[in-house]
Amino acid sequence: MNQHPGKLGIREYVSIAILMVGAKATEDTPTMLYNKVQNAAWMIPLLSAGIFFIPLYLLIKTLSLYQGKDLFSVINKILGKYLGFIICLVIFIISSFGISASTRTYIDIIRAFYFTATPNVIIYAILIIISAYGAKKGLQHIGSVSYLIVFYVLVSLYIVFYLSMQHGKIQSIFPIWGPGTLEILKQGPQQLTLFAEFFIFAMIIPYFTSNKVFSKGTWIAYVYVSIQISAATFLFICMFDTSLGGIGYPFHTVIRFISLGEFIPNVEIIFFIIWIISAFIRFTAFLYINALMFGHIFKIKDFEYLIPSLATIYLLIGIIPESPLDAGLDFKTPITNLAGPTFAVISILLWMVALIKGEFKHAKNKNSM
Amino acid sequence: MQKKISKLWKQGLNTEPEFNEQSNARVIDLKKQDISASYDQNLATFKSLFTVPDNSDVKVREFTITSLNRKGFIIYLSTMVGLQIIIESIVEPLIDDEHPSEKIPDIVSYPIASTNTNIGEITEFITAGNTALFVDGDKQCYLFETTQISGRSIEKSENEVIVKGAKEAFNERGIDNIALIRKKIKNENLLVETRTIAKRSRNNVFLVYQKDLVNEELLKTIKDKLDSFVVDSILDLSILEQYLEERPRSLFPTILYTERPDRAAAFIEEGHIILLMENSPACLILPATFWTMFHSPEDHYLRTPYGNFIRILRFLALFVAVFTSPIYIAITNFHVGMIPPDLLMAIAGTRERVPFPSIVEVLMMEIAFELIREAGLRVPSPIGPTIGIVGALILGQAAVQANIISPIVIIVIALSGLSSFIIADGSLNFAIRITRFLFIFSAGFIGIYGMMALLIAGLFYLLSLKSFGTPYFAPMTPHSFSSKDLIIRHVPMKERFRPGYLKPKDIVKQRKG
Incomplete structure (x- = not known):
């Protein structure tokens, strides 16, 4: 019954997290995974989740020392003013390029599958304008919208899973270890970027009703999302087998492939609707968090006013690559290789410094007193 | 700084010419005074205030009160009062009664009476349909609530038609409307507060709410908002609705306007506040969410599966x-x-x-x-x-x-x-x-x-x-405690709570027994 105006409850947070991270199953991530470890691609999300669990756990533990403080304040507090500033800036830059790269991926998908004759810029501009408008409304509204639609998104995703199962062959997952266990173990840490968003969510801790909401919500979403991405990849492998490596965006190929009975052969638009809605939410939240970071780094209190200009910059960066191929290889790959591991290292670094500085003991003493 | 600039900018753009009101100071000053003991002076004052005899429906009747052996006059608006009542219970006793008596209340048999001394206030009462009695040598005026306005009787609801459930609707008479709610909620905690919102035509708003349910903060917000208007007249509830809304230009409504008293009563029981107005055949329910607009009273009157069926429809x-x-x-x-x-x-x-x-x-x-x-x-x-x-x-x-x-x-x-x-x-x-x-x-x-x-x-x-x-989609999101009556509803026995977003004084409406 306790209501905090303008605060985010656990439902809203989990919805945002599921929409933001879970959406990765519906873009080019499964293909990317397949190209790395072939038929064992579905294991990677689970493995990465297992590996990323450690830094994330340490991060949450460190953050719990500072109730209601966001990631950047904690970084500044633990690592000092100058080092803290540099690390915050690195995080901001990585996630800025991240947003540009992933919006670009979405634009390429929309263009390739649904609006082949429309110029990139127009599709891009609409996406960015709507995201900027939503982001300006604030985090609580983003949470509310995600909560309103998350149910439909998940249901439609399950329908796709179910329908695609009818076309898949379970035998396709063999050889079960793909290129071999060693290669899988090698790829696991490299794909940490799958869950990089959870690190970024630590920015919005002050907007939660309590720190507990953050830790609890994070774990719920984390477990769910890793299973979802893994399941999606698994189904795509069953369906396409070796040709998955050549299919850019397997989710969209699947929804073109499946049909609802004989009379309605093409249902892709129905799923496209749901998918594009979740994409809007995803980038709205992403944009908001980035603006929050920017405002924090440069001490701008009314960071909401920055959102339109930041959004424009992301759009301009996003349209630099000439073709989808450029965007995928030259633009997105470096970021995906970099983001996850960097964030993991930062989390561990934070924990270690806090440990060495004796912050944990400090907190314990405080509690016992 | 930014505000200053925008203010200057706005001032520069504002091209509305300044209009000066014709001075009315004499009348305003007069209204602040008390009446005098002199019969002639009072008569002159009120005749000039009401522009008698040019104002054709203002009636002044002079007579001698037999039992007191003093002069007196009554003044009323003949179009707003019950003439029969005035004759039978005010004028006749005053003229015919010969028993020696000292006090007016002992002579006049009319039940609802009060006294007042301020000229301005007496004027307001007269314009509302009261009859004012002035007695020579008396420093106060006697007011009798003789209001009798003709209007529509209570009729069937026409714009919100339902098949099962009460059919009556609000009409243009404030008293009838309040009675329609009162007869549904028989509780002394049901308050009907009156507020004057427009200065010139003195339009009244009735705030109806349950004293022991409504959230004080909400009540205060609404009262403050009602008091903040500086307008000459707000003639209708639908215009008041636009004054009250936070975003009057928005496409979507944020106040529920309904002509059904059963609906109003149901909302009062939940802790909402109802606004009624004389001359408006409806009420405003505040605060309202998307769900209150979306629901229909029939959803609840019908059995649960049928009610949910029409909701889904x-x-x-x-x-x-x-x-x-x-x-x-x-x-x-x-x-x-x-x-x-x-x-x-x-x-x-x-x-x-x-x-x-x-x-x-x-x-x-x-x-x-x-x-x-x-x-x-x-x-x-x-x-x-x-x-x-x-x-x-x-x-x-x-x-x-x-x-x-x-x-x-x-x-x-x-x-x-x-x-x-x-x-x-x-x-x-x-x-x-x-x-x-x-x-x-x-x-x-x-x-x-x-x-x-x-x-x-x-x-x-x-x-x-x-x-x-x-919030517009409360209690779905942002989530708050409620009996989950949103897209589908439960059986009435399970709807045990009032909506949490209203923060009512008592959130449980059915205890587990």
């Missing part, structure tokens, strides 16, 4: 009303692959001889439908149905035969138009109909993608709406 109608025509445009223009080949051929065949793009077709028909609808409302009722039939059938048929539009568009428009009637709330209905046009344009621009962009922007906008601090 209404939910479907909402989507059909908004999305059918835009989806038709989007699919025929952008996503042709979605239609099964046979159907595609059929549509293409009917569209073959139509010279317009489908968006023009749909727009023409939508506008025609709105025209027919508006015309059907305005024509005198005997010809109404004829217009509907002529409009809908003949026009549609002829348009198809003339190859102006394709038959499938008629289906689309008829479906979405009919569905929009299912949304019972007048304001929400308008909102839905206007939104449909926005969606049509966005679908014409860039198909499903544009529609969804608009939908998400619209959702963000709707969620940012607030009705007296209550």
Whole structure:
């Protein structure tokens, strides 16, 4: 019954997290995974989740020392003013390029599958304008919208899973270890970027009703999302087998492939609707968090006013690559290789410094007193 | 700094000339004074205030009070009072009674009386239909509530029709309206507070609420808002509604306007505040959320499965009303692959001889439908149905035969138009109909993608709406405690809580027994 105006409850947070991270199953991530470890691609999300669990756990533990403080304040507090500033800036830059790269991926998908004759810029501009408008409304509204639609998104995703199962062959997952266990173990840490968003969510801790909401919500979403991405990849492998490596965006190929009975052969638009809605939410939240970071780094209190200009910059960066191929290889790959591991290292670094500085003991003493 | 600049800018832009009021200081000053003991002076004062004898319905009757052997006069507005009552219980006793007595209340038999000394206040009472009695040598005036205004009797609700449940509706008389609520809630905690909101025509608003339920903060917000108006007159509740709303230019309503007393009573029991006004056959319910607009009282009167059935039907109608025509445009223009080949051929065949793009077709028909609808409302009722039939059938048929539009568009428009009637709330209905046009344009621009962009922007906008601090989609999101009466409802036994977003003093309405 306790209501905090303008605060985010656990439902809203989990919805945002599921929409933001879970959406990765519906873009080019499964293909990317397949190209790395072939038929064992579905294991990677689970493995990465297992590996990323450690830094994330340490991060949450460190953050719990500072109730209601966001990631950047904690970084500044633990690592000092100058080092803290540099690390915050690195995080901001990585996630800025991240947003540009992933919006670009979405634009390429929309263009390739649904609006082949429309110029990139127009599709891009609409996406960015709507995201900027939503982001300006604030985090609580983003949470509310995600909560309103998350149910439909998940249901439609399950329908796709179910329908695609009818076309898949379970035998396709063999050889079960793909290129071999060693290669899988090698790829696991490299794909940490799958869950990089959870690190970024630590920015919005002050907007939660309590720190507990953050830790609890994070774990719920984390477990769910890793299973979802893994399941999606698994189904795509069953369906396409070796040709998955050549299919850019397997989710969209699947929804073109499946049909609802004989009379309605093409249902892709129905799923496209749901998918594009979740994409809007995803980038709205992403944009908001980035603006929050920017405002924090440069001490701008009314960071909401920055959102339109930041959004424009992301759009301009996003349209630099000439073709989808450029965007995928030259633009997105470096970021995906970099983001996850960097964030993991930062989390561990934070924990270690806090440990060495004796912050944990400090907190314990405080509690016992 | 920014504010300063914008203020200067606004001042520079403001070109409204200054109007000076003609000085009225003498009358204002007079109204602040008390009446005198002198009979002649009082008579002169009130005759000049009410411009007697030019003001034809103001009656002044002078007589001698027999038992006191003093002069006296009564003043009243003959159009606002019950004349019979005045004669029988005020004038007759005063003139005929010969028993020696000292006090006026002992002579006059009229039950409701009060006294006042301030000239301004007495004037207000007289304009409200009271009869004022002045006695020579008395420093106070006696006021009798003799108001009797003619108006409609209580009739059936016409705009919010339901099959099962109470049928009576509010009418134009404030007393009747309050009585309609009182007879449903027999509790001394039901308060009816009166507030004057307009200075010149002295329009009153009745705030009705349960004292031991309503949230004090909410009550204070609403009272402050009501007191903040500086206007000469607010004649109707629907105008007050616009004054009260946080965003009067918004497409979506944030206050519920209903003519059903049973609905008002149900909301009072939940801890809402009701506003009533003399001369308005409805009430305002605040705060209101999307769900209060979306629900109909019948959802609760019907048995649970039936009630939920019509709710789901209404939910479907909402989507059909908004999305059918835009989806038709989007699919025929952008996503042709979605239609099964046979159907595609059929549509293409009917569209073959139509010279317009489908968006023009749909727009023409939508506008025609709105025209027919508006015309059907305005024509005198005997010809109404004829217009509907002529409009809908003949026009549609002829348009198809003339190859102006394709038959499938008629289906689309008829479906979405009919569905929009299912949304019972007048304001929400308008909102839905206007939104449909926005969606049509966005679908014409860039198909499903544009529609969804608009939908998400619209959702963000709707969620940012607030009705007296209550978010528009509460208690669904942001989540608050309630009996979960949203898209579907539970059996009445399970609805044990009042909505948490109102923060009522007592949230449980049924204890577990």
